[in-house]
Amino acid sequence: MPRPTDASAALFERARAVTPGGVNSPVRAFNAVGGTPRFIRSAAGAWLTDADGNEYVDLICSWGPMLLGHAHPEVQARVAEAVARGTSYGTPTEPEVELAEEIVARTPVERVRFVSSGTEATMSAIRLARGFTGRDIVVKFAGCYHGHVDSLLASAGSGLATFAVPGTPGVPVSSTELTLVLPYNDRAAVDKVFAEYPDRIACLITEAAPGNMGVVPPEPGFNAFLSETCTRHGALFVSDEVMTGFRASKLGQWGLDGAVEGWRPDLMTFGKVMGGGFPAAAFGGRADVMSRLVPEGPVYQAGTLSGNPIATTAGLATLRLATDEVYDHIGVAADTIKTAVSDALSEAGVAHVVQATGTMFSVFFAEGQVRDFESASRTDASAYAAFFHAMLDAGVYLPPSAYEAWFLSAAHDDRAVQTVLDALPDAARAAAAAQA
Structure with a gap:
C-alpha cells in the first residue's frame, strides 16, 4: 500500500x-x-x-x-566549529587554502578557484578558455549537462531530456550559435568539426563520464583522444567532473582513465562531493591558463560567497574522511x-x-x-x-x-x-x- x-x-x-x-x-x-x-x-x-x-x-x-552519508558526525562537528566562528567574511580564509591544496594534491590541476555552483564553474572555465586562446567556438556533446549556462543549454541531458523541452526558451540564438553539439563517443564527428573550424575552437567541454543522461561511460581511450585532439589544434580540453569528481573514484573519473593513460585536461570543473553537501564548486587547471584570471590576468571572474568558510570546511572534512x-x-x-x-x-x-x-x-x-x-x-x-x-x-x-x-x-x-x-x-x- x-x-x-x-x-x-x-x-x-x-x-x-x-x-x-x-x-x-x-x-x-x-x-x-x-x-x-x-x-x-x-x-x-x-x-x-x-x-x-x-x-x-x-x-x-x-x-x-x-x-559519507547524511549528517556524518565528524563533518557535522567541523561545520559546527566553523559556524561558531562566523558564516561569511568576504576575505581569504585558511579553509579555502587547505581545500585547494587537497584538490591540487588529488587531481592534475595546478591551481584552483572556488565558486558557488557547478554552473558557475563551467561558465567560468569557458570564459577562461576563450580568454586564453582568443577563440570563440565551444564544442560539447549531446546529452552532456554543464549547468544552465545559456551557451551550453543545447542537448543538455537530464533536465531537458526529462521534460522534452524543444529547444531552450529564453536563450537567444546569439548565445548558442558559437556552440557546436556532437554525438557522444563519436571520434569521427570530433575530427570533422576540428577540420572545419581549425582556428576558431576555444575549447571542447565534456562530462568526464556523462551522468546526466544516465551513466554513459566514455569508450576506452575516448577522453585521451579528446585531450590529444585539442592539444593538436591549440584548443583547451575542459573535463567537467562536477558529478564524477571524488565520486566515481578517489581521483574522480580522471583516476579511472587519465591517471592510467597518462593525459591531463587543460581545465577541470568540480562540485558536489568537494562541497560536502554545501553550495560549493571549483574550476582549475594548468598554472599558465589559470594565471589569466584576475587579479593576475585580464579574464574577469568573481563571487561574494566563493570559498565560503563553512562550505570549504565541510568539503575539506569530507575529502579527508574519504x-x-x-x-x-x-x-x-x-x-x-x-x-x-x-x-x-x-x-x-x-x-x-x-x-x-x-x-x-x-x-x-x-x-x-x-x-x-x-x-x-x-x-x-x-x-x-x-x-x-x-x-x-x-x-x-x-x-x-x-x-x-x-x-x-x-x-x-x-x-x-x-x-x-x-x-x-x-x-x-x-x-x-x-x-x-
Missing part, C-alpha cells in the same frame, strides 16, 4: 503558490514519474525521513555530494545492488541495461548498450516510473527521472542494502506490467 503523504502534499501545495512548479530544481517536482514529491524533514546515514515520518533508503545522496576503505565499501554495495537490479528485471522479462563508472551507475529500461544521447533516449520512461513508485512505496528513494545516476554512500550498510534488495522483485514486476 502507498504510504501516507499528507504533509508532503500540503507542503507541495503551499510551495506551488510561491515557487514555480513548487520546487527549486526541476527534477524534484516528480513530473517525469508522476505523483507527489516527498518533502524531506531530516536525513541520517543512508536514510531520509519525509514530512510524514516515512523513512527511505536514499539512492541519490543529494545527487552525489553525500559520499579513504580507500570508503570507496571500497561503496563499490561493494553498488555492485550488490547492480547485480540484484539486473537479476530482478531479467526475471520479470524487462528489457534493461545497467551501466556504471566507478561507484556511480544507472539503469536504462532499453535494449542494448547506451553509448550516446540518442540511445539513452530510447529508455522506457513509463516502465521506469512504475518501477520508481514501487520502490518508493517499499521505502527506497530512487532518482525521480529515468535519465539520472544512482549514488550510494559509506553509510549504506547491510540493512540499507537489504531494504533495496527486498523491494526489487515487486518493482520489477510493476515495470513489466507497465511495458505490457
Whole structure:
C-alpha cells in the first residue's frame, strides 16, 4: 500500500503558490514519474525521513555530494566549529587554502578557484578558455549537462531530456550559435568539426563520464583522444567532473582513465562531493591558463560567497574522511545492488541495461548498450516510473527521472542494502506490467 503523504502534499501545495512548479530544481517536482514529491524533514546515514515520518533508503545522496552519508558526525562537528566562528567574511580564509591544496594534491590541476555552483564553474572555465586562446567556438556533446549556462543549454541531458523541452526558451540564438553539439563517443564527428573550424575552437567541454543522461561511460581511450585532439589544434580540453569528481573514484573519473593513460585536461570543473553537501564548486587547471584570471590576468571572474568558510570546511572534512576503505565499501554495495537490479528485471522479462563508472551507475529500461544521447533516449520512461513508485512505496528513494545516476554512500550498510534488495522483485514486476 502507498504510504501516507499528507504533509508532503500540503507542503507541495503551499510551495506551488510561491515557487514555480513548487520546487527549486526541476527534477524534484516528480513530473517525469508522476505523483507527489516527498518533502524531506531530516536525513541520517543512508536514510531520509519525509514530512510524514516515512523513512527511505536514499539512492541519490543529494545527487552525489553525500559520499559519507547524511549528517556524518565528524563533518557535522567541523561545520559546527566553523559556524561558531562566523558564516561569511568576504576575505581569504585558511579553509579555502587547505581545500585547494587537497584538490591540487588529488587531481592534475595546478591551481584552483572556488565558486558557488557547478554552473558557475563551467561558465567560468569557458570564459577562461576563450580568454586564453582568443577563440570563440565551444564544442560539447549531446546529452552532456554543464549547468544552465545559456551557451551550453543545447542537448543538455537530464533536465531537458526529462521534460522534452524543444529547444531552450529564453536563450537567444546569439548565445548558442558559437556552440557546436556532437554525438557522444563519436571520434569521427570530433575530427570533422576540428577540420572545419581549425582556428576558431576555444575549447571542447565534456562530462568526464556523462551522468546526466544516465551513466554513459566514455569508450576506452575516448577522453585521451579528446585531450590529444585539442592539444593538436591549440584548443583547451575542459573535463567537467562536477558529478564524477571524488565520486566515481578517489581521483574522480580522471583516476579511472587519465591517471592510467597518462593525459591531463587543460581545465577541470568540480562540485558536489568537494562541497560536502554545501553550495560549493571549483574550476582549475594548468598554472599558465589559470594565471589569466584576475587579479593576475585580464579574464574577469568573481563571487561574494566563493570559498565560503563553512562550505570549504565541510568539503575539506569530507575529502579527508574519504579513504580507500570508503570507496571500497561503496563499490561493494553498488555492485550488490547492480547485480540484484539486473537479476530482478531479467526475471520479470524487462528489457534493461545497467551501466556504471566507478561507484556511480544507472539503469536504462532499453535494449542494448547506451553509448550516446540518442540511445539513452530510447529508455522506457513509463516502465521506469512504475518501477520508481514501487520502490518508493517499499521505502527506497530512487532518482525521480529515468535519465539520472544512482549514488550510494559509506553509510549504506547491510540493512540499507537489504531494504533495496527486498523491494526489487515487486518493482520489477510493476515495470513489466507497465511495458505490457
